[in-house]
Amino acid sequence: MPVLPFGTRPKAGANDHTIARALDGFSIEVMPRTAAKIDDFRALLPQGTRVYIAHIEGTPIDDMIATARRLRDEGFTAMPHFPARIIADRAELQTWIARYRDEADVSEALVLGGSPKTPLGQFHSSMQLLETGDFQKAGYTRLHVAGHPEGNRDIDAEGGTSVVDAALRWKQEFAREAGVDMAIVTQFAFEGQGVIAWARRLRAEGITLPIHLGVAGPAKLQTLIKFAIACGVGPSLGVLQKRAKDVTKLMRPFEPVDLLADVGAAQCDSGEPLFEQMHLFPLGGIVASADLAARYDVTDHGAGDKKRSSGE
Numbered sequence: 001m002p003v004l005p006f007g008t009r010p011k012a013g014a015n016d017h018t019i020a021r022a023l024d025g026f027s028i029e030v031m032p033r034t035a036a037k038i039d040d041f042r043a044l045l046p047q048g049t050r051v052y053i054a055h056i057e058g059t060p061i062d063d064m065i066a067t068a069r070r071l072r073d074e075g076f077t078a079m080p081h082f083p084a085r086i087i088a089d090r091a092e093l094q095t096w097i098a099r100y101r102d103e104a105d106v107s108e109a110l111v112l113g114g115s116p117k118t119p120l121g122q123f124h125s126s127m128q129l130l131e132t133g134d135f136q137k138a139g140y141t142r143l144h145v146a147g148h149p150e151g152n153r154d155i156d157a158e159g160g161t162s163v164v165d166a167a168l169r170w171k172q173e174f175a176r177e178a179g180v181d182m183a184i185v186t187q188f189a190f191e192g193q194g195v196i197a198w199a200r201r202l203r204a205e206g207i208t209l210p211i212h213l214g215v216a217g218p219a220k221l222q223t224l225i226k227f228a229i230a231c232g233v234g235p236s237l238g239v240l241q242k243r244a245k246d247v248t249k250l251m252r253p254f255e256p257v258d259l260l261a262d263v264g265a266a267q268c269d270s271g272e273p274l275f276e277q278m279h280l281f282p283l284g285g286i287v288a289s290a291d292l293a294a295r296y297d298v299t300d301h302g303a304g305d306k307k308r309s310s311g312e
Helices: 014-023 061-073 090-104 126-131 161-178 192-204 221-231 237-244 257-269 286-295 304-309
Strands: 027-030 050-053 077-083 108-112 142-147 181-186 211-216 277-281
Touching (some): 014 257, 027 286, 061 077, 061 090, 077 090, 108 126, 161 181, 192 211, 192 257, 211 221, 211 257
Parallel strands (some): 027 277, 077 108, 108 142
């Protein structure tokens, strides 16, 4: 079946305004090998969409940069991952930063620790990458960092939420002093009330960095459960396990509509939005996640951060 251009697919009903509002300004994530299967991202995503490029261990940097350049050429904002534990040393970090800037016009990055338990080089945390100052020196103006509403197995073993919160406070102060825009982009979850409580707790403790909430795009239950276990998703995994017991639902793709509805309602009830925008993890494929957004007529991109910061 041919993919219809974004904005021409059937819209959701009027009662789904809350979900549409939650998805407004969404970002999405790709890998070079999955991006290569897409003929034209302009048929899938609104112009200006921020597209994160996941850097999995073993992916050649040339493939990462080529993907970023292609996305920029097609009218999207490319945000490559910089996983600390797969970067050999500062010279390699500076080379990657410069090549993304010079070859793909990149000025944004997601700076994170990365998945390998054992660092391949001299870095083991996102804070080490940030404190080099190399991103700012190269003219990068937006740096995102990772958030874990349901915990992180590696960090939890080192002290749990107190360690995570201290790191987020450090990053918030770093962003203020460095003069860069920063946001927290979270691991995906499947239940809304837990992530809402997490966001409210951060705000109450003075961590006011904008939050981009990770949302797993439509996928088969078996696929989502596999990724959830591999990524250490916490209590909300129970939502999938409960659904898996219902044979009538087992074979149908799971969509994050309940989570989005809860988050959208919380946004409306709050005097200040808890989440700046949603970040889609296309675990069931890029097309499925793009179609989800298209059903809710999400077309206003390139202004998501500006709109929320101005209160629109």
